[in-house]
Every structure is written in C-alpha cells, then in structure tokens.
Amino acid sequence: MTASVSRSTRQRDVIARVLQDAEGPLAVNDVLDRARLDLPALGVATVYRTLKLLTEQGRIHPVTLDGETRYEPSGKGHHHHFSCTACGRVFTLHTCPVSLPRGTVYPGGFVIEAHEVTLYGRCPDCAGASSA
Amino acid sequence: MTASVSRSTRQRDVIARVLQDAEGPLAVNDVLDRARLDLPALGVATVYRTLKLLTEQGRIHPVTLDGETRYEPSGKGHHHHFSCTACGRVFTLHTCPVSLPRGTVYPGGFVIEAHEVTLYGRCPDCAGASSA
DNA sequence: TTTTTTGCAAAGTTTTTGCACGGTC
DNA sequence: GACCGTGCAAAAACTTTGCAAAAAA
Numbered sequence: 001m002t003a004s005v006s007r008s009t010r011q012r013d014v015i016a017r018v019l020q021d022a023e024g025p026l027a028v029n030d031v032l033d034r035a036r037l038d039l040p041a042l043g044v045a046t047v048y049r050t051l052k053l054l055t056e057q058g059r060i061h062p063v064t065l066d067g068e069t070r071y072e073p074s075g076k077g078h079h080h081h082f083s084c085t086a087c088g089r090v091f092t093l094h095t096c097p098v099s100l101p102r103g104t105v106y107p108g109g110f111v112i113e114a115h116e117v118t119l120y121g122r123c124p125d126c127a128g129a130s131s132a
Numbered sequence: 133m134t135a136s137v138s139r140s141t142r143q144r145d146v147i148a149r150v151l152q153d154a155e156g157p158l159a160v161n162d163v164l165d166r167a168r169l170d171l172p173a174l175g176v177a178t179v180y181r182t183l184k185l186l187t188e189q190g191r192i193h194p195v196t197l198d199g200e201t202r203y204e205p206s207g208k209g210h211h212h213h214f215s216c217t218a219c220g221r222v223f224t225l226h227t228c229p230v231s232l233p234r235g236t237v238y239p240g241g242f243v244i245e246a247h248e249v250t251l252y253g254r255c256p257d258c259a260g261a262s263s264a
Numbered sequence: 265t266t267t268t269t270t271g272c273a274a275a276g277t278t279t280t281t282g283c284a285c286g287g288t289c
Numbered sequence: 290g291a292c293c294g295t296g297c298a299a300a301a302a303c304t305t306t307g308c309a310a311a312a313a314a
Contacts, residue, residue, distance in 0.1 A: 005268075007268055007269070007313055007314075008314095010312090028303085041270090042270090043272070044271090044304085045304085045305075045306085048303095048304060062199065064198070064199040069199060082238070085245060091242070093240070093242070098230050100251070107225075110256060111254040112251055113254070114252040114253070115229075116249070116250045117230065117247060117248070117249050118249075119246070120244070120245050120246040120247065121242060121244045121246070122245070123241075127243045137292090138293090139288055139293060140288075141293090141294060141295080160278090173295090174295090175296045176279085176296095177298095178294080180278095181294085
C-alpha cells in the first residue's frame with residue numbers, strides 16, 4: 001500500500017483562494033457560496049473535506065467566533081477579529097489593542113503564552129449606513 | 133400580543149443554580165448532566181429553551197471557548213478568560229488588559245461596542261509546578 | 265491506467281419545534 | 290381556571306461517510 005498523495009484540484013485551488021481573498025475568517029457556508037461563483041456544482045461535502053485537509057496541512061486553521069467555526073489562512077501574522085453586530089461579518093484586524101508579551105505574568109500568577117481578542121461593534125459599512 | 137410572562141419553575145431554578153455554582157462556563161451537556169442530578173427527567177429541549185431564555189433575560193450569556201459554546205452567569209462584572217494550556221482549566225480573570233471604551237473607532241472605521249479577551253498560558257498551579 | 269477526488273445521497277449529530285399534559289399564578 | 294412550561298418525539302440544521310463516476314498523475 002502506498003501513502004496517499006494529495007492532488008491538486010480545481011476545487012481545492014478555488015477554496016484556498018476564497019479563504020485567501022476573504023476579509024476575515026469564513027464559515028463553511030461563506031466558503032461554499034463564494035466558491036460556487038467559480039464552481040457552481042461544488043458539493044458541501046467537498047468543502048468540509050477540503051477545509052479539513054487544508055487544516056491538517058497547516059495551510060488554514062479554525063477560529064471559533066460567536067459559536068461558529070470559521071477558517072482563515074495561516075501565516076498572516078499576529079491579528080485579531082472584529083465581529084459586526086449588524087451584518088454579522090467578521091473582519092481581520094492587524095492592530096493589536098493589548099501589550100502582553102509572552103512570559104508576562106498576570107495578576108494571580110497566570111503566565112501568558114498567547115492571547116486572543118475579539119472586538120464587537122459596527123463595521124465601516126454598517127456604521128456609515130446605520131439604518132435598520 | 134401580550135408580553136409573555138416568565139414563570140418560575142423548578143427546572144429553571146435548577147439550571148440557573150447549576151450555572152451559578154459552576155467553576156466556569158458550562159456546555160449544554162454539562163448543564164444537562166448536572167441538572168439531572170436533581171431532576172432526572174429533565175429533557176434536553178428544556179435545557180436549550182431555558183438557556184435561550186436566560187440569555188435573552190440577560191441572566192447568563194454564551195462564551196465560545198475552544199470551539200464549544202458554553203454559558204456562564206452574567207453580572208460577574210467585566211472579566212475575561214484564561215485557558216491553561218497545561219491542565220485545560222478555564223479561569224475567570226477580573227483584570228482587563230485593554231482600554232477600549234464604547235465608541236472607540238478602530239483604524240479602518242470599526243466602531244467598538246464591546247470586546248472579549250482570552251488569554252492562554254500556564255495557570256498558577258501549572259506554572260509553579262515547573263518553574264524555578 | 266491507477267489512484268485520488270468529487271458529488272450525491274444516506275447516516276450521524278446537534279438544536280429546534282409541535283403537542284398534549286402538568287404546573288404556576 | 291387560564292395560560293405558560295415541560296417532556297417526548299418528530300423535524301430541521303449541520304457534518305460526516307459510502308459509493309460509483311470523474312479527474313489527476
């Protein structure tokens with residue numbers, strides 16, 4: 001038996017690109033919708049399988065926000081997320097609001113290794129056209 | 133269309149107490165298991181409905197940690213969570229590492245309403261066990 | 265051609281909903 | 290007694306898995 005080799009397919013390429021081009025981490029459904037613009041016949045199962053594959057390969061990774069699992073490309077450096085309370089979209093922010101270097105000891109004796117910040121509010125689009 | 137009145141029931145009391153007595157935010161299943169110690173016949177649907185009700189009443193709120201939606205009592209003041217990468221326990225921290233008043237406008241035009249911070253690292257117990 | 269991948273559909277899971285009975289007010 | 294809440298079971302929503310056909314190598 002041979003070790004299975006991961007092949008390059010149109011589906012995988014499109015899904016990977018969709019994630020790369022996204023404004024932030026995408027939920028399975030977002031990926032499906034966007035990828036179908038290029039591949040109308042794309043099946044849901046393929047999306048799930050591809051997201052799992054890309055995750056195992058370390059090319060993307062899951063982020064859970066508001067109880068929903070989303071995926072974003074790895075290697076985009078330190079960043080955080082902004083969840084719009086109006087339209088529900090999630091954006092990636094490259095500005096970090098905290099200063100917590102690794103090794104910082106928090107009150108109580110908690111030794112910090114990493115941190116995650118999620119901001120909530122109105123995204124530029126919704127803040128500008130604040131009509132409901 | 134009368135405003136529905138929320139009644140006090142044994143199920144709701146037990147579920148609320150389970151959350152209050154918990155050492156940290158609980159997942160639906162945790163709530164179900166613990167509440168059934170007092171109410172063996174408690175149905176899953178009731179747990180979901182009650183968690184939703186309590187959330188709408190603002191008495192509890194959901195937090196997503198490690199890809200799972202959990203619930204914790206509200207009114208415990210502004211706080212954040214620390215997830216120990218060694219023992220897996222989640223702690224509540226009352227010190228806030230960020231200064232982001234409501235209305236702050238983030239670069240790009242994001243209007244901040246709230247924020248959530250999750251810190252990862254070694255809790256006091258685990259840090260002490262391996263530090264010099 | 266050989267082996268992997270895909271799309272469809274069936275099978276699992278998880279969460280929500282419809283109902284009749286039971287409980288609270 | 291009126292009306293809300295509960296448990297059960299069915300339904301809907303969300304993921305995973307089995308297969309034969311299609312695609313990559």
